[in-house]
Structures are given as structure tokens and as C-alpha cells.
Amino acid sequence: MPVEANFMVGGEAGQGVQSVGAVLAKTLARGGYHVFADQDYESRIRGGHNFFRIRASNMPVAAIKEPLDILVALNQETIDLHRMEVAPGGVVVYDQEKGQPGEGNYLGVPFTRLAQEKAGNRIMANSVAFGAALGLTGYDLDAAANIVRGFFGGDVGEANVTATRAGYDYATENFKGERPLNLKPLGDGKRLLMNGHDAVALGAIAAGCNFMAGYPMTPATPILEYLSTHAKDMDMAVVQTEDEISAINMAIGASFAGARAMTATSGSGFCLMVEGVGLAGITETPVVIVNAQRPGPAVGLPTRTEQGDLLFVLHCHQGDFPRAVLAPASVEDAFWLTIKAFNLADKYQLPVIMLTDHYLATSYITVDGFDLSKVVIDRGETYSPERHGPPQEYKRHKVTGSGISPRAFPGLTEALVVTDSDEHDETGHLIEDARARTEQVEKRLRKLNGLGQETSPPEVYGPPNAETTLVGWGSTWGALRESIDILNRGNGKFNLLHLRELWPFPSEAVNSILQQAKRSYVVESNAAGQLARLIRAETGRLVDGKVLKYDGRPFTPSGIAEQVKEEVYHGAKS
Amino acid sequence: MALRVEQPVTMESYAGLKPAWCPGCGNFGILRALNKALVEMKVQPWQLLMVSGIGQAGKLPHYSRGNTFNSLHGRAVPPAVAAKIANPELVVIVIGGDGDGYSEGGNHFLHVLRRNHDITHIVHDNQVYALTKGQASPTSDEGYVSKTTPGGALPPLNALGVAIMAGATFVARTFAGDLDHAARTIQEGVRHRGFALIDVLQPCVTFNHVNTFKWYSERVYKLDERGHNPQDKMAALEVVQQWGERIPIGVIYREQRPTYEDRIPALKKGPLAKQVIDPQRIAPLFQEFQ
Ligand SMILES: Cc1ncc(C[n+]2csc(CCOP(=O)(O)OP(=O)(O)O)c2C)c(N)n1
Ligand SMILES: [Mg+2]
Numbered sequence: 001m002p003v004e005a006n007f008m009v010g011g012e013a014g015q016g017v018q019s020v021g022a023v024l025a026k027t028l029a030r031g032g033y034h035v036f037a038d039q040d041y042e043s044r045i046r047g048g049h050n051f052f053r054i055r056a057s058n059m060p061v062a063a064i065k066e067p068l069d070i071l072v073a074l075n076q077e078t079i080d081l082h083r084m085e086v087a088p089g090g091v092v093v094y095d096q097e098k099g100q101p102g103e104g105n106y107l108g109v110p111f112t113r114l115a116q117e118k119a120g121n122r123i124m125a126n127s128v129a130f131g132a133a134l135g136l137t138g139y140d141l142d143a144a145a146n147i148v149r150g151f152f153g154g155d156v157g158e159a160n161v162t163a164t165r166a167g168y169d170y171a172t173e174n175f176k177g178e179r180p181l182n183l184k185p186l187g188d189g190k191r192l193l194m195n196g197h198d199a200v201a202l203g204a205i206a207a208g209c210n211f212m213a214g215y216p217m218t219p220a221t222p223i224l225e226y227l228s229t230h231a232k233d234m235d236m237a238v239v240q241t242e243d244e245i246s247a248i249n250m251a252i253g254a255s256f257a258g259a260r261a262m263t264a265t266s267g268s269g270f271c272l273m274v275e276g277v278g279l280a281g282i283t284e285t286p287v288v289i290v291n292a293q294r295p296g297p298a299v300g301l302p303t304r305t306e307q308g309d310l311l312f313v314l315h316c317h318q319g320d321f322p323r324a325v326l327a328p329a330s331v332e333d334a335f336w337l338t339i340k341a342f343n344l345a346d347k348y349q350l351p352v353i354m355l356t357d358h359y360l361a362t363s364y365i366t367v368d369g370f371d372l373s374k375v376v377i378d379r380g381e382t383y384s385p386e387r388h389g390p391p392q393e394y395k396r397h398k399v400t401g402s403g404i405s406p407r408a409f410p411g412l413t414e415a416l417v418v419t420d421s422d423e424h425d426e427t428g429h430l431i432e433d434a435r436a437r438t439e440q441v442e443k444r445l446r447k448l449n450g451l452g453q454e455t456s457p458p459e460v461y462g463p464p465n466a467e468t469t470l471v472g473w474g475s476t477w478g479a480l481r482e483s484i485d486i487l488n489r490g491n492g493k494f495n496l497l498h499l500r501e502l503w504p505f506p507s508e509a510v511n512s513i514l515q516q517a518k519r520s521y522v523v524e525s526n527a528a529g530q531l532a533r534l535i536r537a538e539t540g541r542l543v544d545g546k547v548l549k550y551d552g553r554p555f556t557p558s559g560i561a562e563q564v565k566e567e568v569y570h571g572a573k574s
Numbered sequence: 575m576a577l578r579v580e581q582p583v584t585m586e587s588y589a590g591l592k593p594a595w596c597p598g599c600g601n602f603g604i605l606r607a608l609n610k611a612l613v614e615m616k617v618q619p620w621q622l623l624m625v626s627g628i629g630q631a632g633k634l635p636h637y638s639r640g641n642t643f644n645s646l647h648g649r650a651v652p653p654a655v656a657a658k659i660a661n662p663e664l665v666v667i668v669i670g671g672d673g674d675g676y677s678e679g680g681n682h683f684l685h686v687l688r689r690n691h692d693i694t695h696i697v698h699d700n701q702v703y704a705l706t707k708g709q710a711s712p713t714s715d716e717g718y719v720s721k722t723t724p725g726g727a728l729p730p731l732n733a734l735g736v737a738i739m740a741g742a743t744f745v746a747r748t749f750a751g752d753l754d755h756a757a758r759t760i761q762e763g764v765r766h767r768g769f770a771l772i773d774v775l776q777p778c779v780t781f782n783h784v785n786t787f788k789w790y791s792e793r794v795y796k797l798d799e800r801g802h803n804p805q806d807k808m809a810a811l812e813v814v815q816q817w818g819e820r821i822p823i824g825v826i827y828r829e830q831r832p833t834y835e836d837r838i839p840a841l842k843k844g845p846l847a848k849q850v851i852d853p854q855r856i857a858p859l860f861q862e863f864q
Pocket of ligand 2: 673
């Protein structure tokens with residue numbers, strides 16, 4: 001029997017929405033549930049409206065599900081904005097002193113008063129709320145208490161346990177209706193609960209990244225913070241730079257000198273890095289750049305999501321040179337693709353851009369863990385006197401059939417490593433000679449042949465002979481897959497073509513898959529349909545329509561299904 | 575360790591490509607002084623990393639010998655400090671112009687000093703943008719007439735004063751026309767543990783007809799001959815304000831502070847560039863997510 005539980009916690013910044021959400025998600029994950037959680041918050045420290053959605057199931061989940069079983073309202077605004085999202089049998093649990101019940105199932109709990117009376121601090125109202133929500137499900141309180149203890153730690157942890165208990169008991173005694181959910185621990189959950197940027201950071205360390213430079217910018221900052229925190233025990237150097245220009249140039253310098261290096265930023269910060277992308281291109285220096293997308297242009301919506309940078313990162317910078325662009329589809333994927341990014345960067349000596357986004361970065365999901373014995377480290381062809389001849393004859397940009405010139409590192413051998421942002425010849429010294437210029441441009445572009453072979457085939461989900469193919473890329477994967485299930489529940493015939501390795505573009509594979517479909521629609525979080533343009537440019541194919549969303553909010557499975565039906569059955573609007 | 579036949583270091587070790595600078599350019603003096611300093615310190619070219627910017631100055635590494643990263647305009651400092659972090663065994667020297675270091679690279683200049691990375695930054699200060707053919711630079715003298723400053727340049731940036739206030743631990747000025755002084759100053763900068771900024775007065779024979787060899791020669795005087803104490807910050811701040819009739823050269827300011835690399839625990843185990851990658855090292859990190 002499938003078990004599904006959908007919660008939302010809402011309130012203003014500063015009320016502890018995030019902690020309730022995180023503790024609830026952790027409790028259910030530890031209880032053996034598959035959990036997916038996403039967050040919606042404003043770019044402010046206090047006030048505003050924030051919410052955290054948590055979905056738990058005994059089956060794997062990869063997106064949010066509507067409607068809600070339990071809405072935890074820390075303020076009235078949450079009730080006003082979200083009461084319509086509550087399922088018929090669902091319950092709104094709210095702070096008696098801060099909100100008014102509406103029609104339907106409401107449980108008023110004096111969150112603040114109980115926090116003050118029982119735990120001695122009104123700040124713990126959120127833990128009372130957590131306890132009350134849990135009380136409505138009948139979940140094992142002791143199991144939850146352990147998570148609360150661990151989450152807050154020490155005396156504060158104990159006080160929060162008291163607050164949780166107070167809320168739990170109050171709800172158990174005072175809620176008279178039918179429970180919206182009956183949940184109990186399914187076992188000892190061993191899964192990891194993490195978000196996309198946790199996975200990127202862990203993937204980077206697993207890949208042997210030992211140098212990271214960055215400048216804070218939402219939603220990329222947590223990568224910089226996580227790596228800073230673990231720099232000491234993971235033998236890394238992590239630098240908070242004076243700006244993004246410095247960040248990418250530092251990563252390139254460290255890489256040139258033999259480190260495995262990365263940087264991470266978002267939108268405007270990536271704009272500042274663009275000259276560095278070209279520098280990595282012409283000097284053939286490996287570098288991994290995470291561009292965590294948020295809605296643009298300029299500052300845009302700092303705490304919202306979008307997939308609006310695809311064409312930008314594919315084309316940014318003057319001149320022609322190879323690059324790779326990867327867009328993780330899920331948290332698990334983020335880990336493995338990050339490792340692949342480092343390997344591609346080293347093997348082909350070029351910039352690799354990882355396109356994440358705010359949604360992937362801040363959504364939590366349970367993953368089964370990562371088998372570290374499967375991590376492959378490929379540093380590419382490095383110079384050794386035995387294999388490549390005496391150091392005096394070493395040429396950093398030697399013209400080869402594959403376009404790859406063995407890499408030496410300054411000071412590690414006697415080979416002199418010379419490179420230049422000016423066009424150069426094989427030796428790395430600047431030239432203006434037409435022949436050497438042509439040779440170097442072609443040598444660099446030849447790397448695309450090998451690089452193209454490394455692109456994994458895109459995923460097809462759903463019946464292969466479907467009439468309608470939805471095409472997506474990156475973080476919308478989870479929502480898209482579930483939307484296919486929803487659409488196929490009627491008499492629909494849909495499948496999904498999902499891309500996570502966007503450059504070099506898998507033209508042949510995409511072409512042959514789209515050939516089989518009667519109709520195809522891109523589903524993207526941007527206004528222009530950037531993937532549709534890319535498909536047209538690389539395969540000559542026009543998709544039949546675009547399902548787009550650019551309000552800064554993530555797609556949900558039911559939202560996609562509705563938009564797709566609108567498109568397919570009622571024709572394109574635009 | 576592979577067998578290494580240690581060659582004696584001579585000026586010949588540093589003979590690079592033929593310079594494409596104008597005959598008589600001040601850059602020749604700096605090139606010779608740098609090579610001389612390196613030979614005297616017995617640095618082998620393979621132990622050296624020169625990171626340069628874009629400009630006439632930035633071409634220098636091609637005319638010397640060593641590992642070379644000729645980077646973007648204004649961006650020589652970030653890759654240089656990072657390369658030093660990746661491999662602290664390298665002798666890292668940044669080479670660039672006044673426009674490169676003080677204007678386009680201004681934000682790096684401002685912040686790199688207090689971080690005290692153990693590298694040397696040589697600024698070929700010709701008070702003009704030479705490569706782009708003669709526009710005013712941030713150090714052009716007030717009133718300097720160029721195609722972009724037909725009414726005369728604004729008052730210049732006091733880069734060395736800024737450097738001291740921004741937390742530099744070694745600030746010096748030397749003159750391309752005084753080979754021994756320039757070589758000695760560069761040596762002191764390289765030997766300094768921390769960030770060494772060396773501004774070199776560099777006549778540009780083609781575009782700067784005001785600040786010529788003769789103009790500088792008549793004005794420079796040596797600080798060490800006047801009993802200047804580089805450890806005295808107030809005295810140093812007084813020195814950097816001298817310009818015009820008398821121009822001080824020599825070590826202006828010096829202080830000892832831990833370097834940036836000293837503060838990185840990972841480097842206690844040796845250069846990052848020599849680390850062996852073990853993916854299993856991350857296993858303990860998973861606990862936090864359970
Ligand atoms: C981003 C960028 N902006 C502008 C230029 C053009 N440019 C090249 S060198 C230079 C200034 C050179 O002056 P300086 O740094 O003092 O070096 P010099 O030639 O005088 O040695 C400029 C503006 C460039 N290469 N890159
Ligand atoms: Mg200049």
C-alpha cells in the first residue's frame with residue numbers, strides 16, 4: 001500500500017520555518033521514509049512569507065505533491081495563502097494566538113504560550129508546532145525527539161524536545177476529528193537527506209578537488225560554505241575572493257599549477273567570470289564552474305529558480321573553443337556529474353560548466369548513499385619524461401590528432417610550462433603567425449571529437465512508442481517524470497526525453513528519439529524556450545510547442561500535467 | 575625523485591625569445607635586472623613561475639625563461655596567488671604594467687596585499703598605457719596630455735601609499751635605469767616572506783616624453799643612503815608622498831606577518847599539486863546527512 005504524506009510549514013523569516021521543515025524531513029527520513037522537500041523564501045532576513053514543503057512516502061519520490069495533508073501555519077498569512085491547497089481530509093494547525101480558523105479542519109494550538117510555559121522560551125514556538133503536526137499523525141514521539149536533540153544540540157536541544165512534546169500532547173488531547181495521516185516509523189532509515197549543492201560539494205571532494213575559490217551569491221553560497229567548513233579535514237584550500245573575476249582566475253591559476261580546482265557562482269557573478277571562461281579555453285586549463293541559476297537578468301529574483309542561462313553558458317565569450325555543459329537532473333546526479341565534470345575538465349583541458357539552479361540547490365531528497373568504490377578519477381594525460389621525451393622538448397600546446405596535449409605542471413618536472421591568453425604556438429609563446437593560429441584553433445576544437453563521445457545518452461522515461469514526447473533538461477527531471485505518470489493515467493500516451501549533458505549536444509540521439517514521436521514539447525523554466533532553440537540549432541527539428549514557466553517558482557508534477565494538457569488538447573497559446 | 579642534473583644557473587639560463595619592445599625601452603632594464611636577481615639567487619627556471627598581465631610589460635616572461643602563465647589584462651595576481659597555494663615550492667613573480675596592476679586589476683591589488691600571499695609583484699610603471707598606444711594611466715602625472723586626456727590627466731593614484739594602508743608587508747620602488755639597484759630590490763622582494771610590491775620607474779621612449787630616462791635620473795635618490803627605516807610605517811607613509819623634484823627609490827616599507835599559505839592547514843602536508851586523490855576520504859562526511 002502506498003503511503004503518501006504531504007506537509008507544508010509556513011511563516012515569516014525568523015520564525016523558524018526552515019528548522020521545522022528540516023527536522024520534520026529528517027525525522028521521516030530517519031523513520032525509513034523516502035522524503036522530498038523544497039523551500040520557498042524571500043530575499044530577506046526577517047518578515048515576508050516563507051514556506052517549506054515536505055513529501056514523504058514508502059516509495060521513492062522526486063518532487064512535491066499536491067494537495068496537503070497538514071498545513072502548519074506559524075502566522076495568519078500562511079493560512080490565507082495556502083488553505084486552498086489543503087486536501088479535503090487535511091488539517092490546518094495554527095497558532096491560536098496569531099491566527100483565525102476558517103472552514104474545514106483546524107486545530108488551534110497556543111504555539112507561543114506553550115513554548116514559553118513548558119520550554120521557557122517563546123522562540124521555541126516552532127518546535128511546539130512541529131510536535132503538534134506530528135501529534136496529528138500519531139508518529140512515534142521518542143523517535144522525533146532524538147532528531148530534535150541532534151538537530152539543536154545540548155541544552156537547547158533538550159528544551160526543544162520539551163517544546164515538541166508539549167505540542168504533541170496538546171494536539172493528541174485536543175484534536176477530535178479523524179487524523180489526516182497515520183504515520184509510524186517504517187524502520188531505521190539509513191538514507192541520506194541532502195540537497196543538490198550538498199551533493200555537488202561532496203562530489204567535488206570525492207573527485208579530489210583541492211582548490212575552491214568563490215564569492216558569496218545565492219544560491220551558490222552553500223558550496224563555498226560547505227567546502228570552507230571541511231577544508232581542513234579534507235586537505236583543501238578554499239578562498240573567499242574579492243570578487244568573481246578573481247574567483248575564476250584563481251581557480252584557473254591553481255589548476256595550471258596542478259590542483260583540481262573549481263568555483264561556484266550565480267547569474268551576475270557568472271557574467272563577471274566570462275572572461276575567465278575564455279582564458280581557460282585558450283590556455284587549455286581545466287576548471288569546473290558551477291553556475292547556480294536564478295531568475296535574471298541582473299539581480300533578478302535572488303531566492304527563486306529558473307533555467308534561464310542555458311544559451312548564455314553555451315555561447316558566452318568571444319571566439320570558438322570547446323567547453324562542456326552539464327546540468328544535474330537530481331541530487332544523486334549532482335554528485336556523479338560533478339565528478340564527471342572534473343574528469344572531463346582534466347582530460348580535455350577546458351572549462352566545464354555545471355548548471356544547477358535554486359530549486360535543485362535548496363530541495364532536499366533522500367538518497368541511498370554513494371558507492372565510493374565507483375568513483376573514477378581521470379586526470380587526463382600528464383607529461384612524463386619516460387613517455388613524452390626530455391623536458392627540454394616539452395611543448396604545452398603540442399599539436400596532436402586528438403587535440404589533447406599532455407599536461408605538465410610547473411615545478412613538478414624540469415619541463416617549462418608556458419601558456420598565454422594571447423594566441424600562441426605549440427610552445428605557449430605568443431605569436432601572430434597565421435599558420436600557428438589556425439593550427440591552434442583547430443587543435444582546440446578537435447577536442448570536441450573525443451568530448452562528444454563522453455556524453456551519456458539522454459534518458460527516455462515512459463513508453464518508447466508514445467505519441468507525445470516532453471523534452472526537459474536539468475533539475476525539472478523529478479517533476480517531469482511524475483507528470484508523465486499523471487498524464488498516462490488517463491488514456492494519454494506520453495514519454496519524457498531528459499537531457500543532463502547538454503554540450504557537446506547529443507544531436508543524433510535526440511534526433512532519433514524525436515523522430516519517433518508524433519508531437520514534442522519542451523518543458524523549461526524560462527521564457528524563451530532555450531532548449532527548443534538548441535534542439536533546432538543542433539538537429540534542425542522544430543518542437544511542436546513549449547511549456548514554459550518563468551515566475552521564479554519550480555514546476556510541480558500536477559502543474560506540468562495541466563500545462564501540457566492545455567497545450568496538447570487546446571492548442572498552443574502563443 | 576627522478577635524477578636531476580643540476581645545471582649551474584647563469585644569465586644564459588634566462589635567455590628567452592627576442593624582445594619585440596621598442597629599442598631603448600625601460601623594459602630591457604627590468605628584464606635584465608630580473609634575470610640577474612634570479613641568477614644571483616640560484617633559482618632554476620623550472621622552479622620559477624612568472625604570471626603576467628597584458629601590456630608591453632606583460633610580454634616579459636616570453637623574453638626570459640621559466641614557467642609562464644601570461645594571463646588576462648589586469649588579472650595576473652589571482653592566478654599567481656592561487657598557483658602559489660597549489661604549489662608553494664614555486665617562486666612566483668607577477669609581471670605587469672601600471673594600467674594592468676593599478677587600474678584593471680585594482681580590486682585584486684587592494685585585497686591581495688593584506689592576505690599576504692608569498693609572491694612578488696613587479697609593476698613596470700611607465701605612467702602610460704603603452705600597448706594601446708599612449709593613453710593616460712592611473713599613475714600619469716597631473717596634467718599629462720594624451721589622446722584620451724587632451725585637457726591633461728587628473729591627479730594620479732598614490733599606489734604605494736594605498737598599498738601600505740591596504741596591508742602590504744613589503745613595498746619598494748626602483749628604477750629601470752639602475753640595473754644594480756633594480757636587481758637588488760627584486761632580490762629583496764623575492765626573499766621577503768609575504769607579498770612584495772615593487773614599483774619600477776620605467777621610461778617609455780615612444781609614448782611618454784615627459785617622464786624620460788633623463789627626467790627620472792635627475793630625480794631619484796636612494797632611501798638606504800638617507801637612513802630611512804622601512805619598519806617605520808609613519809616614515810614610510812611620508813616617503814610615498816614624495817614625488818616631483820625628488821623621487822625616493824629603495825625599500826619603503828617592510829613588516830613580518832604570517833603568509834596566506836602559512837594559514838592553510840592542508841599545505842602542512844605538502845603542495846596540493848602533489849596530493850594523491852582518495853575518494854574514500856569523504857566517507858565520514860556522510861554521517862551529517864543521516
Ligand atoms: C579587458 C581588457 N581591456 C582592455 C584591454 C586593452 N589593453 C591591453 S594592454 C592595456 C593597457 C596597457 O597599459 P599597462 O598595463 O600600463 O602596460 P604597458 O603597455 O604600459 O606596459 C589595455 C588597455 C585588454 N587587453 N583587455
Ligand atoms: Mg604602463
